[in-house]
Amino acid sequence: MKYCxxxxxxxxxxxxxxxxxxxxxxxxxxxxxxxxxxxxxxxxAADWPFLRRPFSIYSSDGEGTIEIVYKVVGKATSLMSDAIxxxxxxxxxxxGRPFNLGAGASRVIAVxxxxxxxxxxxxxxxxxxxxxxxxxxxxxxxxxxxIVPVSLIVEGVRVTYYTEDGSKGEEGIVTDGLGPALEExxxxxxxxxxxxxxxxxxxxxxxxxxxxxxxxVSVEEIMACGVGACLSCAVPGAGGGYLHAxxxxxxxxxxxxxxxxxxxE
Amino acid sequence: MSLEVEVGGxxxxxxxxxxxxxxxxxDEYAEVIDLSLFGAVITKTITLRPRxxxxxxxxxxxxxGMINSIGLENPGIDWFIGEKLDTIDIPCELxxxxxxxxxxxxxxxxxxxxxxxxxxxxxxxxxxxxxxKGGILFGRDPDATSAVIEAVRGEIDIPIIAKLPPLxxxxxxxxxxxxxxxxxxxxxxxxxxxxxxxxxxxxxxxxGRTGGLSGPPLKPVALYLVYRLAASADIPIxxxxxxxxxxxxxxxxxxxxxxxxxxxxxVKWLNAPSDIIMGIEEYMADRGYKAIEEFRGKALA
Numbered sequence: 001m002k003y004c005x006x007x008x009x010x011x012x013x014x015x016x017x018x019x020x021x022x023x024x025x026x027x028x029x030x031x032x033x034x035x036x037x038x039x040x041x042x043x044x045a046a047d048w049p050f051l052r053r054p055f056s057i058y059s060s061d062g063e064g065t066i067e068i069v070y071k072v073v074g075k076a077t078s079l080m081s082d083a084i085x086x087x088x089x090x091x092x093x094x095x096g097r098p099f100n101l102g103a104g105a106s107r108v109i110a111v112x113x114x115x116x117x118x119x120x121x122x123x124x125x126x127x128x129x130x131x132x133x134x135x136x137x138x139x140x141x142x143x144x145x146x147i148v149p150v151s152l153i154v155e156g157v158r159v160t161y162y163t164e165d166g167s168k169g170e171e172g173i174v175t176d177g178l179g180p181a182l183e184e185x186x187x188x189x190x191x192x193x194x195x196x197x198x199x200x201x202x203x204x205x206x207x208x209x210x211x212x213x214x215x216x217v218s219v220e221e222i223m224a225c226g227v228g229a230c231l232s233c234a235v236p237g238a239g240g241g242y243l244h245a246x247x248x249x250x251x252x253x254x255x256x257x258x259x260x261x262x263x264x265e
Numbered sequence: 266m267s268l269e270v271e272v273g274g275x276x277x278x279x280x281x282x283x284x285x286x287x288x289x290x291x292d293e294y295a296e297v298i299d300l301s302l303f304g305a306v307i308t309k310t311i312t313l314r315p316r317x318x319x320x321x322x323x324x325x326x327x328x329x330g331m332i333n334s335i336g337l338e339n340p341g342i343d344w345f346i347g348e349k350l351d352t353i354d355i356p357c358e359l360x361x362x363x364x365x366x367x368x369x370x371x372x373x374x375x376x377x378x379x380x381x382x383x384x385x386x387x388x389x390x391x392x393x394x395x396x397x398k399g400g401i402l403f404g405r406d407p408d409a410t411s412a413v414i415e416a417v418r419g420e421i422d423i424p425i426i427a428k429l430p431p432l433x434x435x436x437x438x439x440x441x442x443x444x445x446x447x448x449x450x451x452x453x454x455x456x457x458x459x460x461x462x463x464x465x466x467x468x469x470x471x472x473g474r475t476g477g478l479s480g481p482p483l484k485p486v487a488l489y490l491v492y493r494l495a496a497s498a499d500i501p502i503x504x505x506x507x508x509x510x511x512x513x514x515x516x517x518x519x520x521x522x523x524x525x526x527x528x529x530x531x532v533k534w535l536n537a538p539s540d541i542i543m544g545i546e547e548y549m550a551d552r553g554y555k556a557i558e559e560f561r562g563k564a565l566a
Binding site: 049 | 286287288289293294296297298309315317318320321322323324325326327328329330331333335338472480529531532533534535536
């Protein structure tokens with residue numbers, strides 16, 4: 001069920017260079033949130049921006065509060081970072097299609113880059129206990145950009161780090177870790193999930209396809225309505241035409257996307 | 266007090282109409298917004314053949330408004346009639362927006378919708394700025410407008426709303442042509458042709474390069490056109506453009522609009538529909554008005 005509410009900010013704390021964690025009082029909405037889904041929000045106090053912004057859900061206590069992690073990248077997120085507890089936001093959610101494991105899935109490799117990591121942590125919290133193996137590969141430019149203390153939060157999850165400057169874990173980009181992980185995990189019941197920049201997702205999709213492993217990717221697109229009405233958030237579909245991130249996604253089967261066309265648009 | 270209005274034969278329980286484009290094919294918002302607040306909701310523009318739409322990005326946030334370049338993406342009239350129309354169950358009237366590349370396209374789409382239940386009116390989109398054929402090319406030419414409206418009128422007997430572009434230079438002639446060809450009302454107006462350029466990338470921000478401006482920056486322009494046409498055009502007008510509050514809506518009705526549409530505001534304030542209706546009721550109660558008609562057009566005097 002989708003909710004359309006006015007939600008008060010409970011916390012809005014800086015957790016990294018330009019990353020913030022926002023905790024919201026959302027009432028009943030919290031019990032309907034699944035990993036991969038997003039909320040769409042806009043401050044009621046600010047005159048700017050015009051459009052609500054989509055954010056993946058990072059955690060839900062199932063009772064009344066949810067958390068999102070966001071990076072300040074422009075004026076809208078900068079204004080958002082100024083919000084203080086008690087400020088009220090217009091919030092719609094949970095929206096979109098969540099990660100959805102196949103019936104035979106027993107092992108999952110999750111690949112996350114930057115602000116794409118939080119929804120994967122939510123996934124680990126929700127599903128790791130029911131899986132035989134859960135391997136989370138996270139990447140960032142530097143250790144300072146590894147924004148959630150993954151190892152502290154997710155028990156029973158193997159976590160591998162990649163940083164471009166080698167300041168934490170292996171030196172390299174996150175997709176460097178996927179090839180070896182797929183080799184090591186070869187066999188039945190394996191699935192890959194990923195969330196991060198478009199180039200990273202394309203590489204993850206390519207690697208998974210090469211190994212014949214089912215892969216789901218969570219995408220980010222500029223969006224207006226959030227409910228599949230305006231058709232702004234177009235993603236080129238493998239069958240021609242466009243899919244829409246807000247309703248057909250944000251989590252897509254990687255085979256549903258025309259990666260070549262998407263790289264050009 | 267009653268908010269009921271009648272617009273060129275279209276009877277609505279109140280003057281608020283969901284504008285084409287932001288309301289999908291009728292019911293996408295039904296789960297989160299109470300559509301019974303509306304007099305009617307208008308579908309996205311439906312064309313004869315399916316249209317892919319324009320490449321992304323399709324929307325730019327200007328902070329004070331937005332520019333879109335969707336490009337009339339829609340699955341076509343066969344899908345709409347075969348798979349969608351019968352499933353739309355909304356507590357307000359449904360108006361279907363139609364578009365086309367040619368006069369014949371409009372005629373065929375109208376003929377396919379003729380006699381179908383559940384459609385209160387047609388909005389004929391002759392003003393989309395985001396397509397290379399049809400769209401605004403019709404709505405800025407009185408002869409082309411006349412040909413399109415006449416073709417649609419010949420196929421269907423429900424009320425026809427001609428949705429015009431916000432182009433002051435020709436709007437009176439286009440309005441006259443639409444009325445002469447059998448339109449029952451005018452929608453004034455569609456989005457304003459516009460562009461936004463990324464100075465780092467040194468190229469337009471939209472995949473379709475140019476788009477249509479909506480939101481508050483459009484309001485004074487659309488309001489001006491409504492005001493001008495209401496004084497001269499002798500045909501009911503639906504005001505459209507940047508309406509966010511009850512005051513905005515009341516301005517349009519004071520300028521002579523019989524009804525108004527809201528679109529872009531819904532991506533900003535989900536409470537806008539209920540706030541607008543409550544605000545109109547308050548305005549009427551404070552002044553002792555029993556009907557919209559008692560204050561409609563007062564600013565024209």
